[in-house]
Amino acid sequence: MKHLIIGGGIAGLHIALQLLDKNENDFLILEKAGYNESKIFSIKDTIKRKDGTTEEVLIELGPSVFHDKQVELMKLIKRLNLQNTFEFVNPKEKAYYVYPGMTSDEAKKKWREIKKRVFEETTNETLEEASKRILNDEDYKLLKTCWGEWYEVKDDNLQVLKKSLKEEGNYIVMKGGLSQIIEKATTLIKDKIQFNNKVIKVSYNKNNYTVYDSHNNLYNCEKIYLCANLKGAREIEFEGINEVNEYLSLGKIKHCLRCYTYFNKPINIPYKFIMGNFIGKYSIKYSDNLWLVAYPDDILALKLYNMRKEWFIKDWIEMVNKNFHLSLTYDDTLNKYCGYWEDAYCTLTPEFYEINSEGILKGEKLRNELNSKNILITSLPKDKGENTAWMEGHLLEI
Numbered sequence: 001m002k003h004l005i006i007g008g009g010i011a012g013l014h015i016a017l018q019l020l021d022k023n024e025n026d027f028l029i030l031e032k033a034g035y036n037e038s039k040i041f042s043i044k045d046t047i048k049r050k051d052g053t054t055e056e057v058l059i060e061l062g063p064s065v066f067h068d069k070q071v072e073l074m075k076l077i078k079r080l081n082l083q084n085t086f087e088f089v090n091p092k093e094k095a096y097y098v099y100p101g102m103t104s105d106e107a108k109k110k111w112r113e114i115k116k117r118v119f120e121e122t123t124n125e126t127l128e129e130a131s132k133r134i135l136n137d138e139d140y141k142l143l144k145t146c147w148g149e150w151y152e153v154k155d156d157n158l159q160v161l162k163k164s165l166k167e168e169g170n171y172i173v174m175k176g177g178l179s180q181i182i183e184k185a186t187t188l189i190k191d192k193i194q195f196n197n198k199v200i201k202v203s204y205n206k207n208n209y210t211v212y213d214s215h216n217n218l219y220n221c222e223k224i225y226l227c228a229n230l231k232g233a234r235e236i237e238f239e240g241i242n243e244v245n246e247y248l249s250l251g252k253i254k255h256c257l258r259c260y261t262y263f264n265k266p267i268n269i270p271y272k273f274i275m276g277n278f279i280g281k282y283s284i285k286y287s288d289n290l291w292l293v294a295y296p297d298d299i300l301a302l303k304l305y306n307m308r309k310e311w312f313i314k315d316w317i318e319m320v321n322k323n324f325h326l327s328l329t330y331d332d333t334l335n336k337y338c339g340y341w342e343d344a345y346c347t348l349t350p351e352f353y354e355i356n357s358e359g360i361l362k363g364e365k366l367r368n369e370l371n372s373k374n375i376l377i378t379s380l381p382k383d384k385g386e387n388t389a390w391m392e393g394h395l396l397e398i
């Protein structure tokens with residue numbers, strides 16, 4: 001066999017479709033799960049309100065949004081003929097900041113000033129390191145508390161983060177759910193994906209690979225595409241190619257928790273986003289009745305995962321009542337949808353950005369070496385990490 005793809009999430013399917021389009025039909029995807037266990041996870045449900053009326057809802061428990069400057073994702077969606085499902089997110093939606101002793105407007109103004117100061121930095125640190133160094137304790141606390149996605153981005157290289165935020169396009173969600181990407185792509189590659197096939201070992205010898213799966217099957221191939229999530233990739237034994245483990249060590253795995261709550265009565269407040277001083281830290285309105293009440297990442301996601309969800313939902317209700325003079329109670333909640341991923345995504349560690357004597361980043365040098373040995377790895381974010389935490393970060397053009 002010529003090409004072997006390990007992992008059948010969006011990254012592996014994207015490689016497979018590119019091979020098909022190049023008339024390279026000699027390939028196979030080995031997928032560990034019994035079905036497509038990609039992180040893309042759309043749920044359709046019918047909510048029954050207390051007065052007997054119903055509402056159809058779409059919940060994206062995994063990724064929910066992308067933007068129109070993400071080149072490979074846009075190509076993939078076009079290839080799958082799914083552009084007609086696009087709904088653009090209104091960029092003028094308002095955010096409300098919750099911070100003790102300040103109004104929302106005061107906290108927002110101060111937060112922007114502090115963020116601007118940190119963004120003026122030109123060092124090669126992470127966002128967290130630069131913020132801790134530049135700011136006093138009080139400003140650091142405000143920056144961190146009022147930055148909804150703080151735990152998602154705090155370990156990003158500050159220069160790369162600044163670049164990626166500047167280059168963001170218009171945000172898009174998909175009518176009918178993002179799972180359509182996985183479903184359609186899987187249909188197109190049909191019999192070229194083998195489920196329940198966990199790869200356990202990859203051996204490299206004289207420009208050829210031997211891959212072993214958990215059923216003691218053996219596959220010989222010329223080129224490997226390692227498209228497993230980072231945790232899955234690290235469980236594979238690599239023989240004769242030490243660079244793989246070295247490269248995989250340049251990623252930090254992050255946790256993620258999402259908890260949507262449907263309320264029996266509409267919450268009529270003119271804000272799409274609420275962020276700040278409450279347990280869930282960041283919340284997003286999908287409709288007046290449906291709120292993502294907790295959107296934490298990293299250690300905060302782990303903290304909420306170990307907590308009864310009633311606690312942080314009640315805390316959110318208390319925060320909304322206090323800030324918007326409402327009288328919601330836990331009895332006003334109906335369906336809840338919660339998901340937790342131990343290995344939701346990964347960031348590139350500071351070691352990735354170490355520059356060698358030839359002026360090349362350590363991570364990029366390793367990538368080049370791996371490419372010269374015919375192994376392409378999508379488990380870590382591509383480029384310098386500009387699309388970290390996005391699907392696009394794992395979509396490599398071949």
Ligand SMILES: Cc1cc2nc3c(=O)[nH]c(=O)nc-3n(C[C@H](O)[C@H](O)[C@H](O)COP(=O)(O)OP(=O)(O)OC[C@H]3O[C@@H](n4cnc5c(N)ncnc54)[C@H](O)[C@@H]3O)c2cc1C
Binds near residue numbers: 007039
């Ligand atoms: C809660 C959450 C919210 C997110 N929000 C967004 C968002 O709004 N927008 C956005 O763009 N991105 C978002 N992301 C990130 C996005 O989901 C990921 O970047 C993307 O799905 C990664 O795709 P992948 O194919 O690399 O990995 P996966 O989807 O994890 O697929 C990897 C596959 O490899 C398989 N595998 C692992 N080990 C082996 C093995 N040994 N042998 C065979 N198969 C193996 C796994 O079973 C899995 O199917 C979010 C992620 C999460 C968890």
